[in-house]
Amino acid sequence: GENVGLHLPTLSVQEGDNSIINCAYSNSASDYFIWYKQESGKGPQFIIDIRSNMDKRQGQRVTVLLNKTVKHLSLQIAATQPGDSAVYFCAEIRSGTSYDKVIFGPGTSLSVIP
């Protein structure tokens, strides 16, 4: 099956600090990206998305940046809270003739220190 990688890097931040989670994607033809949050034992939850015609999109406490030149995405979380502790995945949406596939990146485990 498709998978970008098998590593799970970790990031520890102090409560109240800003977090930056990075992701490299592989397919230069991908035109839509999503960040997901996955808490232990649960399915992924949608956080924010961005299309390839944008380089930045902001949500509530979160910002996604897209650099198509180097195929890089980042998720910035402002004023990180303990409830933000989870694994975060970037995902590429690969368009097909009948449906789109969601292909997940390797993920980053975020641990918030109270």
Added chain:
Amino acid sequence: GAVVSQHPSWVICKSGTSVKIECRSLDFQATTMFWYRQFPKQSLMLMATSNEGSKATYEQGVEKDKFLINHASLTLSTLTVTSAHPEDSSFYICSARGPTEAFFGQGTRLTVV
């Protein structure tokens, strides 16, 4: 918001038996659903795409005879792990494409003993 429900949430089975996992879209119709597998501390790996009324499309390296997928209605897809072995123990997650985005089930933890 749209909800995708998986059942069971967890299951323990004996080696050699088969296990069926259900994925339901509760408030929307989904002609296409997706099945993922996730091992501990790893990412979600797409196994197959379930198409209502037709055969599933499997990703490279996924055994279609071992992971049987049936998408009999617009709101239900099932994944059957046949002749399960301990190495099949994993977290299985389904996804359904809603009107605007993909929604994920809460996952099924399978343990084969």
